[in-house]
Amino acid sequence: MAADRPVSGLADELVDHRFKALPPDAEGLTVGALAAERRNLFTGGFTTPVLALSAESVEHNLALLETYAERHGLAFAPHGKTSMSPQLFARQLEHGAWGITAAVPHQARVYRAYGIRRIFLANELVDAAALRWIAGELDSDPEFRFICYVDSVRGVELMDEALRAAGATRPVDVVVELGAGEGARTGVRTEAECAAVADAVAATGTLRLVGVAGYEGEVPDASGERVREWVRRLVALAVDFDRAGRFAAAGGEIVISAGGSAWFDAVADVFAEIPELSAPVLKLLRSGAYVSHDDGHYRHLTPFNRVPEEGELQPAFRLWAQVVSRPTDEQAFLNAGKRDAAYDLDLPEAQVVRSGRDGSVRPATGVSVSGLSDQHAWVRTEPGAELEVGDWVGMGLSHPCTSFDKWQLIPLVAADGTVTDYLRTFF
16 A cells, blocks of 8 residues: 555655745755745745745635535546646645546546545546556555546457456456547446446446446537536436346445536536435536636636625636837737646636736736737737836636646645645646
């Protein structure tokens, strides 16, 4: 079993050249010692560009999803690929999470290194080396729960072969993944094929069928109606499997799982309709982007926009960069680019400007990001826009999944600019 590293041990890591934007004069301090100094993000020696997370927004978002899950009778295994931060995993577990979701074996290894006892791998797993590692973790830790997808008879054969070769003594729990439709990503396309995969699992001694799962975000031309239709199909598959006795070896609990960050309201609605089955149902939601939320993709798609009485998530990211060139009245360049900002869905959004002269902050009126180079943001300025070399521009980011992965140590910043902690990430 991977040795559990306490999250508190991350504070003992030394600050050095590996971590972007941290104050050069902090070289050699531990992360904990630097956090204890409670430096100001703007006057404490940080270099630009620097990514900051709002301490208040992160706490708000953690609490909001906790109460949402409780209100709707859902278990919650947030997708850790969004942040890959053990500190945030610990906070999510403190806020009631059942476990943490992973996408690939490396992520599961990070989780285990920091003591995560329940991992839902929302992907197929046919890598013999990874399965050998999983078998070792299960065999050495009776409290470890691991679940992953299966979506083909051939995949089941490969898993069985690898686990038998590894001498596994505990079966690996699996859920049949139902595809979200033609042209969607992974997952079995028809119910008949789902049954064939389930039969293949039952024929092994190394795998145990415990439920069904999928990802509604892949539903073609997704809408509330289309997503609910697919989730009802997923639930119906679980009901049919249960009636056929396919969950007889499931260990006293049937897992039904879905729920990305865009349509979990639809998932919650349909999961509330699940009939009584032969064993209690673990209704497992997997939304992950909620922790930081964003100022682009999810800001417009979040279920809380559709059902405002449930609350409201708060964007927590802000990327600060400095104006380094102002070649014309209509153009400026910041010292942050593709290496620093998410850009796979939407460009950064200029929100505020902090004066390089007196530190005053004003709205970024007439200032917009028009493109990104590797290390520069192209900025378009309208007539009369106030912006000069030396100013700092605070930008909102779209899509958390490609924001965290560009920064290994991220300042957690209070509203007054005080850096209260640093979040370590492992991508």
